[in-house]
């Protein structure tokens with residue numbers, strides 16, 4: 483069996499304090515994240531704002547230096563890339579950002595925008611114009627857009643151009659960081675459809691970062707749920723949506739707006755979390771969700787959860803009980819005196 487396209491093991495990215503002469507602790511934006519993605523598959527990384535999703539992507543692509551852990555691309559260690567590896571990363575791994583407007587130079591026509599990566603990667607001059615047209619066509623735009631400037635395009639069209647630019651260097655892996663969140667709802671679905679078509683045509687592998695769970699269910703093979711720098715639950719998307727176990731996943735899923743009977747069927751009982759996400763500079767002891775968790779027991783504040791596997795899903799929760807498929811047994815146990823528990 484071939485190696486996963488991307489493998490991330492116990493990845494950490496801690497940001498030191500901005501100011502000197504301060505003893506502020508580092509921000510543990512990513513604090514021990516592991517996952518892998520096979521060729522042609524999509525892993526969705528979901529979680530509230532500030533959970534560390536973008537930092538994972540930026541560390542993979544070497545915008546941020548890794549604090550600790552391992553990143554492998556096509557089986558090769560690229561954690562602290564040497565020069566040759568930087569070139570590979572720049573051509574084979576592409577990052578697509580959420581805001582299509584800020585990623586496009588307002589003074590460049592779409593043609594010029596798309597020519598830049600072709601020149602940079604040494605595509606012969608005589609082939610470039612044909613490649614630009616081909617890239618535009620792939621993302622559903624015609625040659626009439628070549629002479630236009632970004633301000634003449636809608637948000638969805640700009641994101642199509644961004645995707646075309648990412649595809650210009652024929653990447654294997656796209657890190658899609660909220661690629662639809664700056665777009666109207668009707669346009670979001672079209673961009674997701676386009677990404678799905680491109681994946682099928684070109685055999686691309688995706689890390690799809692989003693806080694919009696409604697986009698994930700039909701799109702991602704696997705889903706990892708991130709909270710305060712850690713993955714809390716991870717597994718096949720269908721299984722995770724059908725039987726969410728972690729209180730954080732359940733709270734996220736219960737907050738998705740219901741638009742169909744199918745949505746309703748997936749919606750777990752509402753278990754709202756208390757309060758706000760703490761600062762990554764002041765991570766709670768034990769399970770980092772415990773101050774907000776409706777199921778937290780005393781134990782949860784004192785020890786780190788171990789990863790447990792329930793079917794194909796990995797769950798990091800002390801309070802979740804696999805035997806009863808719920809939390810009641812543990813809560814009952816927590817309410818008895820220590821010696822009474824069997």
Ligand SMILES: Nc1ncnc2c1ncn2[C@@H]1O[C@H](COP(=O)(O)OP(=O)(O)OP(=O)(O)O)[C@@H](O)[C@H]1O
Nearest residue numbers: 497509511529530531532533534535536537538762
């Ligand atoms: N350069 C940096 N210096 C210090 N702290 C940072 C830096 N970049 C990110 N952080 C902090 O790391 C945490 C995670 O941020 P990140 O942007 O990765 O989260 P996210 O889940 O992608 O959220 P969003 O969807 O809002 O982008 C946040 O608390 C953020 O303030």
